[in-house]
Amino acid sequence: MTTSLWSEAVSVRPHVFLYPLGIWVVMAVIAVANGAVREVLLIPRVGTYAGHVLSTGVLVAAILVVSFAYFSLTPVVYARAELALVGILWTVLTVGFEFVVGYAEGTPVSVTLGQYDVLAGQVWIAVPIALLVSPLLFGWYLAAFLPR
Template sequence: MHLTVAQSVRSSVFLYPLGVWVAMAVLAVANGALREVVLVPRIGEYAGHVVSTVLLVAAILTVSGLFFANTPIEYTRVELLLVGVGWTALTVGFEFLVGHVEGTPVSETVAQYDVLAGQVWILVPLTLLVAPLLFGWVLAR
């Protein structure tokens, strides 16, 4: 019997990763508070941005690694890829939603992703995208 991708993806396996994303979102908000209250006043705007991004990437890798090392669910590669895409989409969507609520122009939110301007924030969604495959498939073997 030949299964299509849609038939081989179990929708029930996405509930736990959604909860993991919520935990990572809480960590991201705490990280943002740390950046604004502690890092930026001590080391400046750009250095605070870089250090905060590195700390958040480390937190995402830690939480992802712990989740995939301890979950009883055996994810397929397609499911892991979809988890990463989901985490990334939720994060980018959250960023734009918060920006909209705060009255931040969309151009300013988009500018956070401009690597050529020295922005390193892109590392966060990239980490969210690859972490499930990294910990759920590559390192789990």
């Protein structure tokens, strides 16, 4: 029997988002540390653009590793709609955090938005994409292969 995404959305359990909120905090700390390493070590050695590309790649890899670890170790069995909502939650929190920090630093919104311009060679968009899809990717994959 198959269920529609709508019927799953109607039965979303709010309490299953507490652990993913904690995981997002872990990923935020990793992202801040990654940014510090980028500014202090990478950019002086390889330049601004290469430093940003390398840093983004490292952060995407870290997000995937943390997400895989969480979904392989959690006892919570997530519905597809819940996995999608975890990805949306992580993405909204991250983008919101970025804009709030930018505002606090006095960075114009246009500069923050410019970080998402792939036509200008920006690669940061890979981070929110990884945050959005990793819960679905690993939640579905691990649910199919790991006994619960």
